[in-house]
Amino acid sequence: MKVPHEQRMASPRQYLMCRPTYFDVTYSINPWMDPARPTSIQTGLSQWKWLCDTFADLGHDVRLIEPVPGLPDMVFAANGALVVDRKVLVARFRHTQRRDESAAYLEWFGRGGWSEVRQAEYVNEGEGDFLFTGREILAGTGFRSEPRSHDEVREFFGRPVISLTLVDPRFYHLDTALAVLGDAEIMYYPGAFSPQSQAVLAERFPDAVLADEADAAVFGLNALSDGRNVVLPRAAVGLAERLRERGYHPLGADLAELLKAGGSVKCCTLELRE
Numbered sequence: 009m010k011v012p013h014e015q016r017m018a019s020p021r022q023y024l025m026c027r028p029t030y031f032d033v034t035y036s037i038n039p040w041m042d043p044a045r046p047t048s049i050q051t052g053l054s055q056w057k058w059l060c061d062t063f064a065d066l067g068h069d070v071r072l073i074e075p076v077p078g079l080p081d082m083v084f085a086a087n088g089a090l091v092v093d094r095k096v097l098v099a100r101f102r103h104t105q106r107r108d109e110s111a112a113y114l115e116w117f118g119r120g121g122w123s124e125v126r127q128a129e130y131v132n133e134g135e136g137d138f139l140f141t142g143r144e145i146l147a148g149t150g151f152r153s154e155p156r157s158h159d160e161v162r163e164f165f166g167r168p169v170i171s172l173t174l175v176d177p178r179f180y181h182l183d184t185a186l187a188v189l190g191d192a193e194i195m196y197y198p199g200a201f202s203p204q205s206q207a208v209l210a211e212r213f214p215d216a217v218l219a220d221e222a223d224a225a226v227f228g229l230n231a232l233s234d235g236r237n238v239v240l241p242r243a244a245v246g247l248a249e250r251l252r253e254r255g256y257h258p259l260g261a262d263l264a265e266l267l268k269a270g271g272s273v274k275c276c277t278l279e280l281r282e
């Protein structure tokens with residue numbers, strides 16, 4: 009059923025973010041990261057602050073986790089956990105360079121307010137690879153989270169999990185190739201998925217907004233929607249137009265500095281579902 013555009017409604021969200029105090033590109037664990045290319049913490053900070061302020065202006069509640077020295081990728085809070093129905097599954101990172109982030113998230117969530125907090129047993133990069141549509145959990149694999157983490161997520165949350173396989177190394181996390189827009193409405197770049205997963209997506213989401221390669225390549229799908237406002241990288245102009253046609257309100261972000269590490273809007277944001 010199509011929702012008439014004027015009915016698109018934003019709902020207040022709670023997000024967890026991490027200030028890029030120690031942001032840098034000192035190693036390479038995805039094709040975007042080139043340690044030889046200089047980064048600027050100042051620029052990263054002001055771009056990140058714009059994102060934080062934008063969420064607050066939209067009426068969302070932004071909470072912060074303290075950055076840890078020596079963990080330059082910790083700004084990508086989406087990877088820290090998956091939170092659905094007040095239950096928290098903290099990440100288990102694939103690469104050693106990020107493994108210590110899990111302890112910081114276990115500590116933060118351990119302060120209370122959640123019905124259950126546990127670290128994943130299998131490699132699981134949180135909302136980088138697991139996206140909740142409001143009904144089911146879409147789960148990515150191929151580069152980071154391992155297939156058996158999908159079963160673990162299904163058992164832990166008691167929600168249906170749909171496994172999707174990523175095949176293009178530029179789109180190594182599910183949230184670089186697909187975003188949830190509203191109630192069971194999504195947008196994605198088909199070329200990032202295996203033919204089988206493309207068929208699954210086409211069948212389950214026949215009305216999805218499809219991104220072309222140009223918009224995907226500027227990380228246009230690394231976006232965050234509150235049901236009406238969609239914050240996405242500013243360079244994804246075609247996608248913004250398509251969203252407007254569907255009655256969404258796109259807001260262009262410039263996070264070019266953080267993109268040097270292979271992350272943008274969604275990567276910086278973990279949704280807390282209480």
Ligand code: ARG
Pocket residue numbers: 037038041081084086087106135136137181183184269270271272274275276
């Ligand atoms: N440099 C980080 C990594 O490769 C970027 C993580 C981006 N986060 C995301 N949710 N896609 O792990």
